[in-house]
Each structure stands twice: as C-alpha cells, then as structure tokens.
Amino acid sequence: MNLRFLEAFYWIAKLGSFSAAAARLHTTPAAISERIRTLEEDLGVRVFERDSRRVALTAPGQRLLPYAEQMLSLRDAMKKSVQDGSAQTGIISLGVIESVVHTWLPDVLRELTEVYPGITVELYSDSTPRLKEELRTDHLDMAILADEVDGELYESVPLAQDPMLWVAHPAIAAAVTDAKGFEAVLARQPVMTFVRDTPAYHDVRRALANVIGVRINPFSSIAAINAVLLGGYGIAAMPSRVVGAALAEGRLREIPCGPRLAPLRMLLVRPRAGREPVVDAVADLVARVCTRLAQP
Template sequence: MNVRFLEAFVWVAKLGSFKGAADKLFTTQAGISSRIATLEEQFGVRLFERDRRNVTLTYQGSELLPYAERMIELQARMQSAVGKTESFSGVLRIGVIETVVHTWLPDLLSRFAALYPNVTLELFSDITPRLRDDLLRGTLDCALLSEEITPGFIENRRIATYAMRWATSPALAAQLPPGPLSFTDIARFPIISFHRESSVYRNIAQKATECANLRVSYFSSLAAMVDLTRSGFGIAPLPVAVIQDHVAQGRLVLLDLVPQPLPLPLVASVRMEPALPLAEALVMLAREASENFTARSAMQVLAT
C-alpha cells in the first residue's frame, strides 16, 4: 500500500478539507481526490462523506485513521534510523518569533541545510498567537515561540529562557532619577510593549493599575521596538540577547528597575500526528544553536 495515499487520507481527516490537504502536501485537489479514491477502491468502502461545505470521516474512515497514522510514523522512524540525511527531501514549514530571527536563526538554518541539503525550508516570522494558530491549523509543521501550546497533539519542548530588561536611550535615561527605579518612575514616559496577547504585555498590565496616565504603544515587530527605543521614543522591556550589542556600543541603556520583567521562555512546538522526523531534527538543531549563541554571548561579555 502506498504510504503517500495514507498521508493524503490523514491530512484530509485532520484538516477536514481536500484543498487543505493539497496545500499541505504541495499537490492538487485532483491529486488528493485520486489518492483517496484509490484507497476507497482498495478497501471497498467509503472513507469520507462529502458535501459542498464539509468533509467528514465515515465509520470505516474513523477506524482506518489510527492505523494510517501509525504506518506513517513507522515509515518516518525507519527513514530517520536507517536513511542518510542526504536522502531526506520535501518541505518543512517552520514559524519563528523575532527574538529567534535576531539571534541564532542564521546558524540554525545553516546547520539544517548542511545536514539536509535536499529539504526545502519555508520560514514564517510572526507573533506567538498567530504562529500558534497556524500550527494548530496544520499550515506549520513546527514553531519556535514564547509560550507552550496546550492541545494534546502538540508536543512542547523548552529550548531556552532569555533574560528581559527595561531599556531606553541614553538621552531619556538621563531624565530618570538615580538609583533603583520603580515602575512608577518610568511610567511618566511612553512604554513600548509587545502585542496585547503577549506574556510581556500581561506583565506590564499587572502594574498598570498603579499608574493612572500610563501610555503604552503596542508592536508586533521586535525590530521596530528596538529602533524606537534607541530613538528615545520611550522605554521598553527587551530580550538582553537581542540588544546586547546596542548596550555595549552605548546606543541603549539598561535600567536598574525593581522588579525586572519576567524572563522570556523559548519553546519549540511540534505537531505529533503525523510524525515528522525533519521537525524533530530541527528542534534538536535549534537547541544546539541556542546554546552556542548563549555561550558566544557569555564570552563576549567576559571580553568586554
């Protein structure tokens, strides 16, 4: 039995759409329909009920689904255990938050390309809520984001935890009082924040009740936040790993504020069904790239 046909069946079942499965497998709707028709002919039963709006599994389709998933997983494990990395091909769609883009993403992609030269990577950079939704819909295979995803068919693995610090421009820092600062001290200036759904913003919102005239500007772009902070527009909680060069060169100042922002977790979330050995490989390489970046950063700090 052709495993590609079973893969088409599984994705139609998961996404509830022939078009969605075709997009996922980079083929046509007609191609998916042909594979499903072949399976139905081989088994002698209908696997899906179809109407203009919905595609749902029949009883026989529901019975087949776990077997199909196990066969796909077994093939993936065999290829991972026995095959050479050069033999892997296909497309791996990954989503990353900007903290990764501005730190160790180039190292990760270089490592992956060296090991899997015949695999095409599709990269999407966005905020965590959108990457989460794309992963749940099946339009991403894995994502590197700042929060875990709760549904049971997603596996979450902690990659790293990055320190966050309040930062601003030297000119604006000169207008602040000396010594340890409180949130009230900085709240008279504009606050630059990640989007409203982020854990960083929730941390700010908890302190907002203390400050009646708090002005918060929200951004989905980390690069824009860094540039605005450097320009003196306001004060922002930023990942130290991203801004360390700006701090070392005097373009940004880290503020002695109590308490500091909560650390930013970095989580690799992977769809578990069907199994994707390439996604597993990427997660392992991501952990290595993050660890190497952290080690290099520590050495730079010691050198200065």
C-alpha cells in the first residue's frame, strides 16, 4: 500500500477537507481525490462520506485512522534512524519567543550548526499568539512558545518553567518594603509586561486585579522593557533568566513583596505528522539543548 495514500487520508481526517489536505501536502485537490479513490479500491471500502458541505469518516475510516497514524510515524522514525545528520541539507524554520533569544538561543544555534552543518535555520522571534498562528498556517516547522497550540495536530514538549519576578531600577525598588509599599509605588509607576493575549500578560492582569488605578503597559520587546527599566522607569514582570545578569550586577533589583506570579512555561511545539525526518531530528536536538540549559 502506498504511504502517500495513507498520508492523504490522515490529513483529510485531521483537517476536515480535501482542499486543506492538498494545501498541507503541497499538491492539488484532484491529486488528493485520486489518492483516496485508489486507497478505497485497495481496501474495498469507503473511508469517507462526502457531501457538498462536509467530509466525515465512515466506520471503516474511523478504524483505519489509528493504523494510518502509526504507519506514518514508523516511516518517519525509519528515515530518521538511517540518515546521517552531517549529510543533511535544507531549511528549518524555527520560531522562538523573545525570552529564548535572550537566554538559550546562542547555545541552541551553536549546537545545531555542529550537528547539522548543512541545515540553514530561518529564525522568527515573536510573541506566543503570533507564533501560534505561524504554526497553524504551516509557516514554521517548530516553535518554542509559552503555551500549547490547541488541537490534536500539534505536539507540545515541556522544556522549562522560568520564575517571573517583579523588578525595577534600584532607586524605585528601594522604596518598596511591603505589600502596601508595592501598591503605593504602582500609583506612581506603570507596570510593564508582554503583549496582550500572552500568558504572562493575563497573569499580570490577574495578580493586579484588585489594585486601583494601576497602569499596565504591554511591550512587544523584552529589550525595550530592559532599556526603560535600566533608565529608571516603571516596574516590570520579567523571567528570572532574562534579568539574572542585571540583578547580579545590581543594575536592577527584585521586588519580592509583590503578588505571586505564575512561572513562564516554555514548550517546543511541532506538528504531529507529515514532518520530514530531519525536522524531527532537529526538534529533538533543540529540546535536549534547552532542557539541559534549563537545569540549575
């Protein structure tokens, strides 16, 4: 049985239409229809019920789906096991949230180059909501995010949790000695955090929900938050790894009496199926490097 037929079947079942599967597999709806016709002839059963509005699995199609997924996964594992990393070539598109840029990224790229010298990495740095959309539209092979991507089509591998700290310039932080002092400072200083719709932004809103008159300023750039903090402006909720050097050098100071914040989760997210084996191999390497760097 031709695995391309099973691959077409799998993506129609997951995406819900022949046209979506054709786009995912970079072919035409007519070619996808032909693959399904041949598959149904080989099996002697119909695997889809079709009408003008929707495509649905038949009972035999429902029984076939887990087998198709297993066979495609086995194909990918087989290719991965016999291919030489040093001989691999191609382009891998990797998306990362900005906190990764300021911490793990140099080590990740250095090790990727050592293991896969023929692979070119296209790097995209953006917020979690934007990177999710890039994954959904098939513009990224993988991404390091602060949240899962909804749906069965994506696999999320936990990498680390980074404590979120309230930090400020030492001249501002020195005036805060208790919770009341923290709220008093918020009457004079804005709070800076990540862009709207990110987990960190929503957590800051939750933590400060009962503080009257607080001003929350979303920033699209961690570098910009750092710059204004070091200039003596505002208070920020920041990942500990990002501000670790500035805290150690005394250029910023933690404010420990602010309300507790949830840690920043970091996950490697990639599609579950239809991946080239080298993409899986690179994703596994990225996960290993990041997990190692996250160790205390």
